Amino acid sequence: MWNRFRSNIGAMVGVLLLLAVILIAIFAPLLFAHSPWQMVQRPFLPPFSMDGLPLGTDTLGRDVASQLAYGARVSLLVGLVSTLVALLIGVPLGALAGFYGGYVDEGAMRFTEFFQTIPNFALAIVLVAIFEPTLASITLAIAIVSWPPVARLVRAEVMSVRKREFVDAATLAGLSKPRILVRQVLPNTVSPIIVMASLMVATAILLESSLSFLGLGDPNAMSWGYMIGAARTVIRSSWWLSFFPGIAIVITVLALNLIGEGLNDALNPHLSRKGKA
Amino acid sequence: MAIAVLNFFLLHAAPGDPAVVLAGEAGAADEQMIAQLRERFGLDQPLYVQLGKYIAGIVQLDLGYSFRQGAPVIDLIAERLPATLLLTLTAFVISLSAGIALGVAAAARVGKVSDSLLTTLALLFYATPLYWLALMAVLVFSVWLGWLPGFGYETVGAGYGGFARAWDILKHLILPALTLGLFFMAVYMRMTRASMLEVSTADFVKTAKAKGLSGAVIRRRHILRNAILPVVTLAGLQAGQLVGGAVLTETVFAWPGIGRLMFESLAARDYNTILGVFLVSAAMVILFNIVTDIVYRIVDPRIGAKV
Numbered sequence: 001m002w003n004r005f006r007s008n009i010g011a012m013v014g015v016l017l018l019l020a021v022i023l024i025a026i027f028a029p030l031l032f033a034h035s036p037w038q039m040v041q042r043p044f045l046p047p048f049s050m051d052g053l054p055l056g057t058d059t060l061g062r063d064v065a066s067q068l069a070y071g072a073r074v075s076l077l078v079g080l081v082s083t084l085v086a087l088l089i090g091v092p093l094g095a096l097a098g099f100y101g102g103y104v105d106e107g108a109m110r111f112t113e114f115f116q117t118i119p120n121f122a123l124a125i126v127l128v129a130i131f132e133p134t135l136a137s138i139t140l141a142i143a144i145v146s147w148p149p150v151a152r153l154v155r156a157e158v159m160s161v162r163k164r165e166f167v168d169a170a171t172l173a174g175l176s177k178p179r180i181l182v183r184q185v186l187p188n189t190v191s192p193i194i195v196m197a198s199l200m201v202a203t204a205i206l207l208e209s210s211l212s213f214l215g216l217g218d219p220n221a222m223s224w225g226y227m228i229g230a231a232r233t234v235i236r237s238s239w240w241l242s243f244f245p246g247i248a249i250v251i252t253v254l255a256l257n258l259i260g261e262g263l264n265d266a267l268n269p270h271l272s273r274k275g276k277a
Numbered sequence: 278m279a280i281a282v283l284n285f286f287l288l289h290a291a292p293g294d295p296a297v298v299l300a301g302e303a304g305a306a307d308e309q310m311i312a313q314l315r316e317r318f319g320l321d322q323p324l325y326v327q328l329g330k331y332i333a334g335i336v337q338l339d340l341g342y343s344f345r346q347g348a349p350v351i352d353l354i355a356e357r358l359p360a361t362l363l364l365t366l367t368a369f370v371i372s373l374s375a376g377i378a379l380g381v382a383a384a385a386r387v388g389k390v391s392d393s394l395l396t397t398l399a400l401l402f403y404a405t406p407l408y409w410l411a412l413m414a415v416l417v418f419s420v421w422l423g424w425l426p427g428f429g430y431e432t433v434g435a436g437y438g439g440f441a442r443a444w445d446i447l448k449h450l451i452l453p454a455l456t457l458g459l460f461f462m463a464v465y466m467r468m469t470r471a472s473m474l475e476v477s478t479a480d481f482v483k484t485a486k487a488k489g490l491s492g493a494v495i496r497r498r499h500i501l502r503n504a505i506l507p508v509v510t511l512a513g514l515q516a517g518q519l520v521g522g523a524v525l526t527e528t529v530f531a532w533p534g535i536g537r538l539m540f541e542s543l544a545a546r547d548y549n550t551i552l553g554v555f556l557v558s559a560a561m562v563i564l565f566n567i568v569t570d571i572v573y574r575i576v577d578p579r580i581g582a583k584v
Contacts, residue, residue, distance in 0.1 A: 001282050004505060036533065112449055116514075117516070117517065117562055117563070118517065118559055118562075119516065119517040119520040119521045119555075119558045119559060119562055120517055120518065120519070120521060121521025121522065121524060121525075121560075122520065122521050122524065122539070122554070122555050122558050122559075123555070125524065125539065125543070126551060126555055129551065202404070206404075206406055209406055210406060210407070210408060210525055212542060213406075213408050213525070214524075214525070214528065214543070215543070215544070216543070225406075228406075228408065228409055228412065232529070235412055235415065235416055235420070236416075236420050242409065242412050242413075243413070244410075246405075246406060246409035246413070249405075249406050250401070250404050250405050250406075250409075251406075251408065252406035253405075253406075254400065254401065254404035257400060257403060257404055258400070267439075276470075
């Protein structure tokens with residue numbers, strides 16, 4: 001499996017890009033002398049015009065490169081944690097629905113469908129606006145709008161796995177139902193969940209940046225979306241202020257998508273290249 | 278309806294009393310005035326009374342009153358809805374038709390350079406934040422090249438009538454609709470390509486080949502007809518995202534639709550308006566699903582026969 005993943009050029013490019021972003025995020029304080037909030041020079045300094053400020057300064061004279069590095073922390077953190085929370089909601093719900101069927105399934109799926117019909121970005125906006133924008137509320141809002149596909153995937157997987165022979169064998173061996181679900185069935189659904197999770201982190205990063213672009217970011221955290229949103233009004237005179245954070249988002253999301261596709265091809269070779277929307 | 282109830286409680290869980298906000302803005306936040314405002318807008322009544330009134334109102338298409346804008350929410354939305362419908366429907370049609378066409382083209386040239394190019398481009402658009410793409414489009418086509426207007430719905434004060442006005446709106450529509458459509462085009466293209474490749478291994482395709490039909494005919498009449506079904510299903514599921522994307526696009530392009538209305542209401546803590554927009558956008562998703570259902574029947578006559 002690892003070999004299949006490694007021979008996928010796109011996936012390896014993704015891994016390298018993501019590693020670079022992670023390293024920059026971790027070592028941001030060492031790489032940049034200035035905090036992203038600190039005024040270091042006159043505002044609107046174009047990129048490459050002064051040593052030590054490779055990407056210029058923003059509307060308040062802050063170091064853009066340093067802001068980018070600190071923004072990576074927020075994006076990665078929110079992306080990762082919100083995906084974990086979405087998995088915590090979606091996996092148990094989908095597993096119960098798929099394993100027990102009947103009324104449980106009916107109820108759980110109605111609930112899921114209800115959340116799926118709501119325009120999810122609009123719901124995220126409403127949630128964050130109501131619970132005041134903090135990193136926690138943003139993360140939670142993203143998780144709340146992104147769990148339904150997980151529940152559906154897990155349900156479908158569990159339904160197909162539970163008909164397999166080793167489940168019958170486990171039942172004959174006298175194992176209890178919950179035990180079979182947790183110890184026998186779920187471990188066999190892990191690989192599609194991993195693939196989906198990697199793509200979800202990418203979507204979550206896009207969502208977080210969109211929210212902070214609209215001014216719904218955590219006011220105490222520097223994020224890429226906030227940078228673009230703040231630079232929006234000065235785009236005619238200082239295009240680079242919105243250009244570079246956007247590139248950062250594209251690189252990170254692209255890397256995650258490439259990894260997700262690579263994982264998909266490596267884990268499900270017979271389904272390789274099947275459309276992942 | 279369940280969405281309405283959920284919304285109501287969500288919005289009331291919010292910190293900040295609209296009466297206080299309003300009084301604060303008027304510059305006189307004394308207790309008496311706040312109480313007066315509360316009474317006037319029925320905010321002093323118990324929660325369940327307010328909820329009951331709200332639900333009863335929705336049935337009569339009354340979404341409450343926008344304290345901030347001083348007008349009923351339904352009027353505000355009705356005024357803005359046509360612009361949003363125009364934008365989202367145009368983007369939907371563009372993305373679906375272009376996405377399918379490109380997907381078919383890529384699948385026909387699978388493994389060649391043009392296929393890789395298309396796939397890579399799709400992957401790139403898929404990773405690009407919508408609002409950033411919109412900003413860059415404004416920068417290039419409006420600020421630098423000056424080809425298309427970057428803001429608004431029509432030229433203010435131009436006083437065009439009839440055809441000239443339609444042309445003016447169309448010019449304003451191109452950039453927002455294209456940027457909104459590009460992301461979804463990438464999604465549909467990837468899906469179409471994958472679906473085409475999958476169907477092309479089916480037995481009936483071999484039969485068609487054995488009959489000596491040309492590649493183009495097989496692709497159009499045999500593969501595409503079957504491959505398009507999952508794409509249409511996906512398009513229906515994506516409708517919610519399209520509406521959500523409209524919020525961002527409208528914000529960037531100052532497009533006077535309900536998405537921008539929502540953005541403006543956020544800062545003003547105009548709960549009733551946010552709630553109304555949210556409700557209407559959910560209704561729009563249902564509308565899009567009906568549209569895809571109709572498309573589905575055109576594409577696959579078997580479905581119509583069952584109903």
